[in-house]
Amino acid sequence: MxxxxxxxxxxxxxxxxxxxxxxxxxxxxxQPDDSLAFKKQVSGDVWLYVTKYNGGGATVSDVYRYYLDGPIADDSQVMKAISERQPFLVSDTDSATVTGYASTVNIRLNGRVYSYTNSDVFYVNGVAILPVININAYGTH
Structure with missing residues (x-):
């Protein structure tokens, strides 16, 4: 018993x-409590999607996540499309200057970088795109 x-x-x-x-x-x-801040075509089939963290409050600094992906026509589908992806850059600013040519992406930003990786992969029409990501980051004073 x-x-x-x-x-x-x-x-x-x-x-x-x-x-x-x-x-x-x-x-x-x-999934973080993010919303789409903006999107921008970097080159050809390479698009930049930046999301902003909505959580926190007055004591939590802004957090922006940067994603690369192919063209997503409908803004309402962007968050769903990148929900399974990891951002290549997480920063406290959304004012990074992002330019590109073919599959090379150049980033210049002033602010804190919380995480960064120079490797990413996404698919456009079944073709893998492996962009080369270069960053020039300058901390805040």
Whole structure:
């Protein structure tokens, strides 16, 4: 009788631990509360999409996420299209100067860079685009 109750208790504790872990993973890896700040054609089939974090408040600095992707005609579909992607740049400014030629993207910004990677890949009409991303970042004074 005691073994049955201990087994049930252990099963409940383990189920709560697994449920808590899954909830934690969902919360940590969930989609950020972003909205589309603007989009810009960089070159040919390379487009820049910048999102702004809507959470926080007066004590949280602005966070902008920069994504590269192909042309997305409908603005309402942009957030859905980039929701599975990771930004190549996260910064506190949306005033970066972004230019490009073919699959080379050049970025110049004044502000904080929270994260950056110079590699990205996306598909346009089934063709993989691997842009070369160059950055010149100048911190704030």
């Amino acid at each position: 005691v073994i049955k109750w201990l087994h049930r208790l252990l099963t409940i504790v383990l189920a709560l631990m697994v449920g808590g872990f899954l909830l934690y993973q969902y919360y940590i890896n969930g």
